[in-house]
Amino acid sequence: MSRHPNHRTHVIPEFPTMKRLVLIGAACLALTAVTPVRAADALPQLAEILASSDDAQLQLDILRGLSAALRGRRTAPMPAGWTKVEAKLTGSANGEVRTLTQALSLTFGSQRALADLRQMAADSKADAGARRSALDALLAVRDAQLPPTLLQLVADAEPRVVEAAVRGLALYDDPGTAATLLARYPALSVGARRDALNTLAGRAANSRQLLAAVAGGKIPRTDLTADLVRQLRAHKDEALRKQLTEIWGVVHETSPDMQAEVERVKRVYWAGGSTPGDGPRGRVVFNKVCAQCHTLFDTGGHVGPDITGANRSDLDYLLQNILYPNAVVPNEYRATTIETKDDRTITGIVKEQNPAATVIQTANELLTVPRGEIKSTTTSDQSLMPEGLIAQLKDIELRDLLYYLSRPGQVNLPAGQ
Numbered sequence: 379m380s381r382h383p384n385h386r387t388h389v390i391p392e393f394p395t396m397k398r399l400v401l402i403g404a405a406c407l408a409l410t411a412v413t414p415v416r417a418a419d420a421l422p423q424l425a426e427i428l429a430s431s432d433d434a435q436l437q438l439d440i441l442r443g444l445s446a447a448l449r450g451r452r453t454a455p456m457p458a459g460w461t462k463v464e465a466k467l468t469g470s471a472n473g474e475v476r477t478l479t480q481a482l483s484l485t486f487g488s489q490r491a492l493a494d495l496r497q498m499a500a501d502s503k504a505d506a507g508a509r510r511s512a513l514d515a516l517l518a519v520r521d522a523q524l525p526p527t528l529l530q531l532v533a534d535a536e537p538r539v540v541e542a543a544v545r546g547l548a549l550y551d552d553p554g555t556a557a558t559l560l561a562r563y564p565a566l567s568v569g570a571r572r573d574a575l576n577t578l579a580g581r582a583a584n585s586r587q588l589l590a591a592v593a594g595g596k597i598p599r600t601d602l603t604a605d606l607v608r609q610l611r612a613h614k615d616e617a618l619r620k621q622l623t624e625i626w627g628v629v630h631e632t633s634p635d636m637q638a639e640v641e642r643v644k645r646v647y648w649a650g651g652s653t654p655g656d657g658p659r660g661r662v663v664f665n666k667v668c669a670q671c672h673t674l675f676d677t678g679g680h681v682g683p684d685i686t687g688a689n690r691s692d693l694d695y696l697l698q699n700i701l702y703p704n705a706v707v708p709n710e711y712r713a714t715t716i717e718t719k720d721d722r723t724i725t726g727i728v729k730e731q732n733p734a735a736t737v738i739q740t741a742n743e744l745l746t747v748p749r750g751e752i753k754s755t756t757t758s759d760q761s762l763m764p765e766g767l768i769a770q771l772k773d774i775e776l777r778d779l780l781y782y783l784s785r786p787g788q789v790n791l792p793a794g795q
């Protein structure tokens with residue numbers, strides 16, 4: 379039997395705009411977990427429209443609506459008829475249709491989509507951007523079969539892939555993680571090292587192996603920045619606390635005489651003479667200890683406030699804030715610790731809380747943690763900005779940093795940096 383060439387276009391007028399919108403709306407409402415029964419009604423119908431329509435705009439409308447409704451959820455049951463949709467739309471000429479279909483198929487637990495993406499991620503000949511996107515997508519649904527691939531990709535030649543793999547390992551309680559990351563550590567880029575430390579500090583067992591490596595001199599003690607130490611202390615693990623005190627010493631959370639300490643550091647600064655520091659060198663110190671959280675002159679992170687417009691020319695202001703971040707902590711910057719059901723500890727600033735997920739900004743990255751994975755959430759009265767940040771600096775580094783911080787404008791980095 380020969381098919382009428384316009385066979386498909388006949389289907390579309392049967393779904394007038396109103397009905398389409400009602401269907402999409404119903405599916406989205408239902409998917410946000412209000413009435414699962416309605417989802418069961420609407421989703422197969424949407425799948426049917428997707429599979430029968432050749433109208434890319436209509437497909438996009440439905441796919442975008444579904445994606446928005448599923449945001450913050452790692453997985454959802456696959457609606458009837460989706461396999462047909464997947465087979466058809468992953469071959470679409472429209473790039474966004476393909477991407478959205480693959481992403482949704484993943485959320486619906488499609489084995490085909492998982493296998494395709496795993497293969498793409500591990501393919502060293504494929505485009506680096508595509509490999510990174512594949513990894514990100516697999517991590518977003520927390521693909522249970524991914525850890526062996528991640529462990530292998532820690533040694534990949536492509537930095538963007540390495541970074542995603544190192545960060546991604548934090549999601550899994552895999553027994554190979556600590557040994558692999560610690561062995562590879564010296565070969566990692568500075569950024570990937572930070573990611574590795576952060577991944578290790580997320581779980582008590584890995585943290586103990588990390589501290590053993592620090593005690594054994596395999597990882598420099600100074601790589602453990604104050605915010606990592608805070609993260610390590612957040613584990614309720616006696617053995618770990620003991621190790622930490624042995625390596626790091628006791629961290630004093632408050633000082634008996636704050637103004638005296640400010641005065642002492644000011645004397646160190648002025649001992650440098652009429653131009654106590656060097657701007658370019660100070661910028662290097664800033665990049666090392668502050669830039670991950672603060673923007674100054676348009677570069678740096680967004681964990682803490684942008685300090686370009688702060689009262690930086692006032693040395694007292696600077697030192698009080700650097701030495702005693704906990705003296706005054708605006709509520710939106712209080713550190714929150716989330717414990718997940720699979721025993722990961724995440725410390726950061728809560729940016730958004732909705733019925734599906736909590737979005738938390740750590741010193742390293744912005745994470746979305748689905749509500750169902752959270753065991754407990756504790757908000758402290760401490761700032762996410764750690765104390766003791768400048769305790770490790772040499773006097774000259776301290777002078778350079780304070781000098782740079784008090785400059786009205788940006789300076790160039792020293793040659794070769």
Ligand code: HEC
Nearest residue numbers: 605667668671681682683699703707711741761762763767
């Ligand atoms: C782990 C993240 C983090 C790091 C690292 C960090 N800060 Fe902060 N900082 C914050 C947060 C969060 C706040 C806001 C809460 C508070 O005031 O404690 C803050 C506040 C400040 C403020 C007060 C800003 C205001 O609005 O008045 C200053 C100044 C400051 N930081 C300077 C620094 C300097 C200098 C460094 C490096 C030596 C540094 N910070 C390192 C997170 C960080």
